[in-house]
Amino acid sequence: MDLQEKFDLLKKNLSALDSLCIAFSGGVDSTFLLKAAYDVLGDKVLAITARSSTYPEREYREAVEFTKKYGIPHEVILSEELDVDGFADNPVNRCYLCKNELFEKIDEIAKAKDISYIAEGSNMDDLGDYRPGLTAVSEHKVLSPLREAGLTKEEIRSLSKEMGLPTWNKPAFACLSSRFPYGQKITKEKLEMVDKAEQFLLDHGFRQVRVRHHGDIARIEVGQIEMENFLNLALMKEVQEYYKKLGFSYTALDLKGYRTGSMNETL
Known part of the structure; x- marks a missing residue:
C-alpha cells in the first residue's frame, strides 16, 4: 500500500x-x-x-x-x-x-x-x-x-x-525511566536529575537529547548532526559544571550519538 x-x-x-x-x-x-x-x-x-x-x-x-x-x-x-x-x-x-x-x-x-x-x-x-x-x-x-x-x-x-500538526518534526521521546540501566534503582530524585540535565541541553538549542544515568556518571546522547555543536570547550565546561551541581561527578558524551533503546543493547 x-x-x-x-x-x-x-x-x-x-x-x-x-x-x-x-x-x-x-x-x-x-x-x-x-x-x-x-x-x-x-x-x-x-x-x-x-x-x-x-x-x-x-x-x-x-x-x-x-x-x-x-x-x-x-x-x-x-x-x-x-x-x-x-x-x-x-x-x-x-x-x-x-x-x-x-x-x-x-x-x-x-x-x-x-x-x-x-x-x-x-x-x-x-x-x-x-x-x-x-x-x-x-x-x-x-x-x-x-x-x-x-x-x-x-x-x-x-x-x-x-495535516499541519506541530509534532511532525518533534524529536522522539520516551519516559524518563528509560534513562537508567536495567537493575539500577529509580527514584524521584534521580528522575529530576535527568529531567533537569536534558532540559539544560534543550535550552541550549539541542533537539534530540538523552541523558543516561549511570550512577555518578551522566552519559549524554545527542543526534549525529548535533554532535559537532557539542564539541565547544566553553559549552562543555558549562554543561559539566551544571551537571556537577545536579549530582553527577562525571559527564561523558556517547560517541555513537542518540539512538532509541540504547539501554536495551546490554540485553
Whole structure:
C-alpha cells in the first residue's frame, strides 16, 4: 500500500469505532492518532494523559495545549509508576508494569463513561525493538490503529506535516525511566536529575537529547548532526559544571550519538 492508502485504511478502521479513549502523551505518534481519530469521530474521542514523575512537565504542557487548540475532550490522570510494585527496581519488564497500570486506569475511565474502545499510538517501527509494554497492550485488548494500518514513524511524520500538526518534526521521546540501566534503582530524585540535565541541553538549542544515568556518571546522547555543536570547550565546561551541581561527578558524551533503546543493547 502507498501512504495515502494506509491513511485511508486508518480512517476507515477508526470510523468503525463508536467511541474511543486514546492514551495521549503528546508525542509524534499519539498526537497524529488523536487528530486523525478526532477528525473521524469528533467528540466521541477522549484523550487521556497520565502525569507522573517519569513524564516531564514540558511534555504535559504541550499535550494540554494541543487538545485545547483543537477542542478535543481531554482528561488528565495521575499515574505514579514508582508506586507500582517492582517498578522502582527497574526490571527488564519495567515498561510492562507501567503500561499495565496505565491501561487499568484508562479502562476504569472508559467503563465509567461507557466508551467502547481504548487505543494507543505504537507504530510498525516499534516491532523492531524490545518493547515489553506491547504485552500489556495485547493483554488489555487495546487497539493499535497505526500498526493496524501499517504506518511507520517516517510515514506518520509525513502525514502529520501534511495535516499541519506541530509534532511532525518533534524529536522522539520516551519516559524518563528509560534513562537508567536495567537493575539500577529509580527514584524521584534521580528522575529530576535527568529531567533537569536534558532540559539544560534543550535550552541550549539541542533537539534530540538523552541523558543516561549511570550512577555518578551522566552519559549524554545527542543526534549525529548535533554532535559537532557539542564539541565547544566553553559549552562543555558549562554543561559539566551544571551537571556537577545536579549530582553527577562525571559527564561523558556517547560517541555513537542518540539512538532509541540504547539501554536495551546490554540485553
